Amino acid sequence: MDKFIFHIQRFDGEKKWLQRYELPYEPGKTVLWALTTIKDDLDPTLNFTSACRHAICGSCGIKVNGHSFLSCKTSLDELVARFKTTALTFEPMGNFDVVRDLVIDWKPKMEKMKKVNPWLSPASHGSKSDGFIQSKEEADAIAKPTDCILCGACASECNQLDVNDGSYLDPFIFNKAYRFLVDSRDNAPDARLKPVVENGLWKCLHCNECVTQCPKGIPLTDQIAYLRQRSMENGERNNQGARHAYAFHDDVRSKGRLNEMMLPVKTDGVVKTVTKKIPFAYRMIAKGKINPFHFPKKIDGIEGVRKIYSENEKERV
C-alpha cells in the first residue's frame, strides 16, 4: 500500500459532486489527519468541521463508505482493514441538512430537541443555594446518557429518520429525554414522556445502527425501550405502539401464544383495520402467510406462563 485514495462528496449549495484526492500512505493516521492534510496541502476549498480532535466536542462526524464515524478518533488503517480497500468515500452525515461539502446544519435539530424540554426541571428537594443531595447510585443512572457529545452519528445511521416525515426524534433527542427522566433531581416526567410518545417513540425500528456507531457506547435502544415502558406506566396507552405491545402481552398471558388475526384489530381498531388492512390481509392469505381460520388455543403449561407474569409484576411493584 503506497497511497490512500479519497472520494469526497462536495456540495456548493447548488451542485453536488465526488472529488478524488490522493495522499501518500502513512501508518497510524486518522480520518481527520486526511481531511486537514488535504485542506492544507491540496485543496483549501474543502470544508468540514472539527475542533477538539479528541472525541469530546462532537464536531467531526462524517460518513466513510456509508457508515458514520468521528473522524478524529477513527484510524485509516482500521478502515482500510475493515473495508478491504485503500479507496475511501467521505460523505456528510445522513439525515442532516448539508451546508457545504461535509458541513451539516445543527440548528433545525436543536429546534426539534426543544420539544422534550431539554433542561432540568428541578425537584423541590433541591435549591439554587444548596444544590441537591443525590446518591452515588442515582448519579450512576445519568452517567452514561450525559456522555453524549451531540455528534449526530446516531441520527445519521437512523433508518426511521431516513423514511420519516421529519417529526421523528433523533436518537440523541430520545437520549436527552431519558437523561432527565432518570435524573433524581428532575420532577417533570410528563414533559419528557408526552412529547416522545407524540413524536414517534414507537416507531423505532430496533435496527440498532445508532448503538453500533455511537462513539460513546450509549445504549440508545435500551433507553427507547425504557421510555416506552415508562410512558405506558404513565398512562400513555391509547396509541398504536402501546396497544400493539398490550396485544402481545395479553395474548401471551391468556393463551401462551399470539393471535395474529386479532393483532391489527387490537393495535389499530376495527375501523382502521377494515379500511386499511383488509386488502393487505387478502394478499397475506393468498400467499399462505396467515390462516384466517386459525384460532390459537391455550398452550400446554399455560399456568407456568402466567406464573412468570405474576412473578414479574410482583417484582415491578
Added chain:
Amino acid sequence: MLTYDVVVVGAGGAGMMAALSASENKNLNVACLSKIFPTRSHTGAAQGGINAAMGNRDNTDSPERHFKDTVKGSDFLADQDAVEFFTKRMPEIIQELDYYGVPFSRDENGKVAQRPFGGASSPRTCYSADKTGHVILHSVYEQCLKNNVTFLDEWFLLSLVVEEDECHGLVAMDIKSGEIHGIKAKSIVIASGGFGRIYWNRTTNAFNMTGDGTAACFEAGIPVKDPEFVQFHPTGLASTGILLSEACRGEGGYLLNKDGERFMKKYAPDKMELAPRDLVSRSIEMEIKAGRGFGEGLEAYVLMDLRHLGEEKIMERLPQVRELALDFEGTDLMKEPVPIRPSCHYMMGGIHVINPETLETPVKGIHAAGECACVSLHGANRLGGNSVADVVLFGKYAGIGARKTAEQRSFSGDTLLTEKATEWHDKFHTMRQKEAGKSLVEIRNTMAGTMWDNVGIFRKKDEMVHALETIEQLIEDYKETFIGDAAIRYNMAFVNYVEIGNLLTLAKAVAMGAIAREESRGSHSREDFPERRDDEFLKHTLIYKEGDDYRLDHCPVSITSYTPEERVY
C-alpha cells in the same frame, strides 16, 4: 441592522454563563454569537474538575485556603482582590450548577465529590468523572435554551467597533451564508477563549483556539495583559499533545524517567506529582535535557504510570483518559505506563479587565471573561481546576455586568458600524478573488515552530528576539497571502485566514512581553534570569496596539492579604 441589547461573543462556559445571567432581565434582548455550534466549545475539553472550597471531603478546607493556594500558585502575580472575590463565591456556584442539572460525581453522603489537584492544600476539585467541562458546557447550554437566548451559531467576529473608548457594536460574518453584518449592541461580553494555537500542533487546544476576541479587543485599543504567561500542561500525550487530565496525578499517578525513578522527588519533595503545572512541566523537560527521558529531540518523553491505582478506580474515575490513551497513543494505561510530554495548554494573560466584579474593560460597553480575559486570577501560573471555575464564575458576573451596562447605555448610530462592515465586505471580496501569494499554511507553521523553539518552556533573550523578528516578518508575509477559495458560502479558508492573522498579532505580544520580563516567575522561566525579581517585576505587563506599533506599559498587582514569599512545594 441587527440590534441586540447584549451580545456575547463565544459560547463556551464563560459565554453561555454570561448569556444566561444577562437574560435574567427579560426585557433585554440577548444574543450569543459563536463561530462554532455551542457544545463544540473548548470548555468541553476540560476533564479533571472545578475548584470550590465546599469542604465535602475535607471539612477543614475554606475559601480562605483556596485564596491562599491560588495566590501562591500564581507566583504572587494574581490580583488578590479578584482571587478573594472568586474563591468566596465558588461554593455557591457549584450549588447553582447542581441546580442546573450538572451530573456531578457524588460522595457517600450524596454531596458533590471532590478530589486532590496540583498546588492545592486540600482535595477541593469537584468533578464529574473525567468529563467535568463537557457536562458543565452541555448543562449551561440547556439552561440558555430554557431562557430563550438567541444563538447566532457559526457567526464569526471580525471587529469591535469602538470610538473614543465607547463601543458601538461589532462586525461579524454569518459563515453559513457568507454575509457580513454590523450588529448594534449596548454591551458586549467577549468570551472567545484562549490562543494556544500560536503553537499550532504543540498544544492541547482545539483547532479554533485562535484568540479572535482578544485580538479584536487589542485592535480596538484594549491592552493585552501578561501575555508572556503561557501554561504548558505536564501531561500531553507524547505523539499528539492531546491532554491527559491532571486528575491522573490527582488520583495518584506517578511520573517516571527512563530509570524508573519518580523524579518529582528532586523538584518538589513534599508535593511530588501534585506540584503545580509550571513546576512539573519544567521538571519533565529537565529530565529530558539531562538524558533521562525516552527518545530524543521533539520525540522525547517520560512516562506516567497509573497501574497501581487498579482497574476499578481507573474505570470509575478516569474512563475517558483511558480511552484517549488507547485511541491516540495505543497504550492501555491499566496495563502499561503512558508516554507523556508537556504541551501548551492555557493562556494566563489576555484582555485587560479593570474590575473583577463587573469584568469591565477600559472601553465602555465591553466586558470580558474566561480564558480570553485577564482578571487577573491566575497570575503567572494557573492551578488545575481553576479554569472551569473561572469561566463559570466570571462568566456569570460578566453577564450581570453587561446587563447593568445595557440598562444604562443607549444605542449609537449606524454610521460607524456600516462603514466597518463595508470594509470587511470589501476585504472578503478581495481575498476571494486573489489567486496567488504567500502560503498561509507556511506562515502558520513557521509561527508555531519559532514560538515553540524560542518562546516555549525555557526562554532566553537572544532566542526570543529571534522569534520576535520572525513573527514581524511573518506579519509582513501575511499581507501577501491568499486563501484559494472564491466561495461565499461557508468559506472556512477565509475564516482561517482571519484566525491566523489574529494569532500572529497575539504571538508578537507574547514574545514582546516575554523579552521585557527579565525574571523567572510561574510559567515564565528565563534561563538568563533564573530568579523571581519582585523589586522590579512584581507588576502586570500591559501591551497596547497603536496602529502597527506595540507599546509596552505596566500596572500594579493588587496585594491585599499575602505578601510575596519564596514559593516552594
